[in-house]
Amino acid sequence: MTVQPTPASATPExxxxxxxxxxxxxxRTNEGVxxxxxxxxxxxxxxxxxxxxxxxxxxxxxxxxxIMGILDTPPxxxxxxxxxxxxxDLLTRPExxxxxxxxxxxxxxxxxxxxxxNPVFPVGWQIGETLRQRAxxxxxxxxxxxxxxxxxxxxxxxxxxxGDYPHQFSGGMRQRVMIAMALALDPKVLIADEPTTALxxxxxxxxxxxxxxxxxxLNMAMILITHDLGVVAGVADRIAVMYAGRIVEHADVxxxxxxxxxxxxxxxxxxxxxxxVRGQELSTIKGLPPNLMRIPSGCPFHPRCPYVQxxxxxxxxHDLVLGDGRTSACHFAQExxxxxxxx
Amino acid sequence: MFRxxxxxxxxxxxxxxxxxxxxxxxxxAGQGDPIQxxxxxxxxxxxxxxxxxxxxxxxxxxxxxFFYRYFDYVKNLLQGNLGESLTGRNIGDILQQAWPVTVxxxxxxxxxxxxxxxxxxxxxxxxxxxxxxxxxxxxxxxVLGIPTIVLAPLAQYFLGVKWQLFPxxxxxxxxxxxxxxxxxxxxxxxxxxxxxxxxASVAENLRADYVRTARSKGLVKRRIVIVHVLRNSLIPVxxxxxxxxxxxxxxxxxxxxxxxxxxxxxxxFRGIRTEDGPLVxxxxxxxxxxxxxxxxxxxxxxxxxxxxxxYE
Numbered sequence: 232m233t234v235q236p237t238p239a240s241a242t243p244e245x246x247x248x249x250x251x252x253x254x255x256x257x258x259r260t261n262e263g264v265x266x267x268x269x270x271x272x273x274x275x276x277x278x279x280x281x282x283x284x285x286x287x288x289x290x291x292x293x294x295x296x297x298i299m300g301i302l303d304t305p306p307x308x309x310x311x312x313x314x315x316x317x318x319x320d321l322l323t324r325p326e327x328x329x330x331x332x333x334x335x336x337x338x339x340x341x342x343x344x345x346x347x348x349n350p351v352f353p354v355g356w357q358i359g360e361t362l363r364q365r366a367x368x369x370x371x372x373x374x375x376x377x378x379x380x381x382x383x384x385x386x387x388x389x390x391x392x393x394g395d396y397p398h399q400f401s402g403g404m405r406q407r408v409m410i411a412m413a414l415a416l417d418p419k420v421l422i423a424d425e426p427t428t429a430l431x432x433x434x435x436x437x438x439x440x441x442x443x444x445x446x447x448x449l450n451m452a453m454i455l456i457t458h459d460l461g462v463v464a465g466v467a468d469r470i471a472v473m474y475a476g477r478i479v480e481h482a483d484v485x486x487x488x489x490x491x492x493x494x495x496x497x498x499x500x501x502x503x504x505x506x507x508v509r510g511q512e513l514s515t516i517k518g519l520p521p522n523l524m525r526i527p528s529g530c531p532f533h534p535r536c537p538y539v540q541x542x543x544x545x546x547x548x549h550d551l552v553l554g555d556g557r558t559s560a561c562h563f564a565q566e567x568x569x570x571x572x573x574x
Numbered sequence: 575m576f577r578x579x580x581x582x583x584x585x586x587x588x589x590x591x592x593x594x595x596x597x598x599x600x601x602x603a604g605q606g607d608p609i610q611x612x613x614x615x616x617x618x619x620x621x622x623x624x625x626x627x628x629x630x631x632x633x634x635x636x637x638x639x640f641f642y643r644y645f646d647y648v649k650n651l652l653q654g655n656l657g658e659s660l661t662g663r664n665i666g667d668i669l670q671q672a673w674p675v676t677v678x679x680x681x682x683x684x685x686x687x688x689x690x691x692x693x694x695x696x697x698x699x700x701x702x703x704x705x706x707x708x709x710x711x712x713x714x715x716x717v718l719g720i721p722t723i724v725l726a727p728l729a730q731y732f733l734g735v736k737w738q739l740f741p742x743x744x745x746x747x748x749x750x751x752x753x754x755x756x757x758x759x760x761x762x763x764x765x766x767x768x769x770x771x772x773x774a775s776v777a778e779n780l781r782a783d784y785v786r787t788a789r790s791k792g793l794v795k796r797r798i799v800i801v802h803v804l805r806n807s808l809i810p811v812x813x814x815x816x817x818x819x820x821x822x823x824x825x826x827x828x829x830x831x832x833x834x835x836x837x838x839x840x841x842x843f844r845g846i847r848t849e850d851g852p853l854v855x856x857x858x859x860x861x862x863x864x865x866x867x868x869x870x871x872x873x874x875x876x877x878x879x880x881x882x883x884x885y886e
Contacts, residue, residue, distance in 0.1 A: 335792060
């Protein structure tokens with residue numbers, strides 16, 4: 232992947248706040264080795280939002296868990312690559328140092344807040360636990376700060392609800408608790424792994440707005456993992472599209488919506504229901520995501536691609552840098568983009 | 575919660591009448607000659623027959639007569655009068671002597687199950703597929719596979735008679751030491767089940783989403799396991815042990831029989847063997863109450879441990 236021009240808000244070394252270089256992760260199971268992440272590279276600068284987009288099983292969550300260092304090993308193993316945080320490779324750090332990074336530098340929120348919160352402890356206790364254990368706060372201070380955090384994420388009557396258990400909250404409120412917990416130690420990077428997928432549509436928008444507001448107020452950088460293109464538009468600065476454990480297209484939000492340069496991105500965009508085109512069948516991407524134990528030859532997307540040629544079956548497409556600083560891992564990136572503009 | 579307990583108590587009343595009725599019916603109904611059945615094989619003199627007919631209201635016959643006698647029995651029971659056994663002893667007195675022995679035996683068995691079963695289960699759950707995990711699996715399957723009727727005499731013969739590590743039998747008014755071997759034998763079955771249950775529960779909870787959250791908070795591993803995983807994993811284990819204590823309290827017929835321990839199971843078995851109907855019905859009626867109460871306690875405990883369980 233190409234490195235974009237470095238913005239002013241970079242780290243002292245002049246590098247990115249967070250940078251992944253050629254990350255490979257595999258799952259070693261009894262049935263064989265699944266190559267889940269195959270050379271992912273992306274970066275994140277202070278104060279920006281990167282959306283990572285893809286179908287289930289494309290490796291977006293596994294990438295995030297690799298950054299956090301919370302992969303289940305076994306079966307998951309990081310085979311190679313670098314995860315640079317403020318210029319230092321986290322993968323070479325001992326576990327104790329990685330633990331220090333979790334929550335304090337890089338925090339994460341998960342898709343299903345009901346199962347992600349411990350069912351037998353009150354929410355205030357769970358938010359406070361981070362403060363007590365990581366920041367050495369007293370019980371009373373942690374409790375006070377937990378109420379502040381719950382206020383910050385706009386949970387009504389925070390002081391009254393601090394003793395309630397996760398199952399006593401609505402889905403949206405639970406996700407707010409999750410966010411409050413992630414913000415407890417003022418992280419520099421917040422990874423939101425499908426934060427709205429489990430929620431009602433109306434609540435989805437509220438949570439997305441809250442995340443965008445908090446990101447701005449607290450000047451964090453955010454990685455937003457989603458499969459929902461609709462969620463991304465208003466929030467993200469850049470988009471990285473993942474397929475079969477690889478980033479197939481990477482561009483800023485405006486250009487990707489205007490003219491996708493990878494057939495997969497194009498397919499995703501065309502499958503969004505449109506209100507202005509009535510009575511037409513929704514377009515879908517035919518076929519299924521590949522089996523990660525037997526990834527197709529050449530371009531992994533070729534069995535599903537409407538632009539497929541012989542070269543796609545034979546040759547692996549490397550990242551093609553397009554004129555406007557975007558990349559696409561497609562042999563026909565230029566054609567796809569021009570085709571998209573024409574329509 | 576209060577209303578839940580109240581409702582359960584009302585259900586218990588129904589369950590109590592239902593079970594005692596069944597036990598009473600199984601023992602006394604459908605007998606050709608109840609007096610002969612009461613007396614067993616021994617001959618009955620006309621004077622005895624007249625006395626017993628009046629005492630047990632046997633002049634009333636048929637279904638009506640049966641219920642008449644049953645309610646008579648329940649009336650005495652509710653006044654705390656369990657009646658007399660065929661040997662002429664007060665059943666309340668028999669239980670008063672037998673129960674403390676059984677309770678001590680039950681507590682030893684439960685302690686064995688908790689100390690070894692739960693601890694080993696937690697370790698096996700954390701180190702899944704390790705040598706320790708696999709060897710506990712083999713051992714527990716072995717224990718679960720051997721019936722107590724085989725295990726108890728084997729333990730008695732080797733540990734008690736041959737190597738003389740423990741007293742082979744307990745006898746009347748047994749000491750703690752004399753109850754230790756029977757307690758271990760009795761507890762081994764609960765131990766094996768508690769171990770399997772704990773192991774499965776810990777292994778499952780270690781994979782839970784909230785563990786991933788706890789890790790992403792940057793907590794140390796020890797805290798994640800002890801505070802987050804164990805607190806959740808032990809909910810089903812505590813429930814199981816509660817029910818198990820109820821079982822153990824009602825006496826262990828085989829273990830008490832093999833080791834000659836004068837507990838509840840021992841007396842119940844003697845009652846069955848000598849066809850002592852009043853003794854059997856008396857003991858079982860009390861066991862029903864013990865069972866019902868221990869199950870209620872377990873249910874309430876469950877609600878306390880797991881806030882998601884809210885009995886309205």
